[in-house]
Amino acid sequence: PAGVAMHPKADDASAPSLAAMLTNYLGEGSVPHFVSRLDKGTSGLLIAAKSGYVHDRLRRALHSSDLRREYRAVAVGRVEPPCGVIDAPIARLGAGAKRAVCPGGQRAVTHYRVEQTAGNRALIRLRLETGRTHQIRVHLSHIGCPICGDYLYGRELPELKDRFALHSARLRCIQPVTGETVNIVEPMPEAMEKLLCV
Numbered sequence: 001p002a003g004v005a006m007h008p009k010a011d012d013a014s015a016p017s018l019a020a021m022l023t024n025y026l027g028e029g030s031v032p033h034f035v036s037r038l039d040k041g042t043s044g045l046l047i048a049a050k051s052g053y054v055h056d057r058l059r060r061a062l063h064s065s066d067l068r069r070e071y072r073a074v075a076v077g078r079v080e081p082p083c084g085v086i087d088a089p090i091a092r093l094g095a096g097a098k099r100a101v102c103p104g105g106q107r108a109v110t111h112y113r114v115e116q117t118a119g120n121r122a123l124i125r126l127r128l129e130t131g132r133t134h135q136i137r138v139h140l141s142h143i144g145c146p147i148c149g150d151y152l153y154g155r156e157l158p159e160l161k162d163r164f165a166l167h168s169a170r171l172r173c174i175q176p177v178t179g180e181t182v183n184i185v186e187p188m189p190e191a192m193e194k195l196l197c198v
Contacts, residue, residue: 002040002041002162002163002164003161003162003163004016004017004018004021004040005017006019006040007019008020018032018034019032032049032050033048033051033054033055034048035049035058035062036168036171039134039137041149041151041163041166042164042166042167042168043167043168043189044071044167044168044169044186045069045168045170045171045186046171047067054176058173058176062131063128063130063131068170068171068173069128069168069171070125070126070127070168070169071126071128071136071167071169072123072125072169073123073126073136073167074124074147074195075121075122075140075145075146075147075165076120076121077120078117078122078145079145082113083114084111084112085111086109086139087109088101088108088142089103089106089107089108090102090106090108090133090134091106097133097134099132099134099138100142106132108135108139109128109130110128110129110135110136110139111129112126116196118196118197121195122145125169134152134153137153137164138153141154148160148164148165149164150164150165150166151164157195159191159194163191165192167186167188167189167192169188170184170186171183171184172184
């Protein structure tokens with residue numbers, strides 16, 4: 001769910017974290033190896049491996065056709081054109097968490113398609129070709145359509161507590177040991193659907 005950090009904070013080890021939840025689920029002494037990550041305000045699917053070997057195999061596949069990640073976002077504004085590719089380099093701004101599109105940044109590529117519009121909002125399907133920190137959030141803000149509720153790149157919304165309108169909706173990968181295709185879909189949260197009821 002949104003609102004859960006990936007790792008415990010140094011100053012508050014008692015706060016819930018996905019790493020602690022997975023360690024509890026897998027058993028004492030286990031170490032989850034995250035292949036993909038989600039920002040604290042994002043909900044949905046990610047991949048964690050039980051072993052370093054599987055983690056390494058999946059990391060190699062991360063930006064290939066063997067591992068696909070698809071997101072849904074509700075953004076503010078009219079997205080033009082309604083489908084395309086945002087190919088804009090991203091760099092850190094100062095010492096904080098914020099990023100921006102900058103000429104000297106790392107290459108970042110996001111494929112998108114508008115699926116629905118409602119008033120001044122758009123439901124967008126996004127696929128990452130690269131995986132930069134805050135990539136979708138930065139790219140949508142860069143084209144003038146920030147994600148609803150994104151406190152860092154747009155504006156908070158009171159109806160979105162502990163989250164913004166970004167959801168990791170689909171993961172498809174090749175299981176590195178069995179060779180089977182794993183395809184998982186997670187429906188969009190109700191809080192995001194309500195943003196489109198205007």
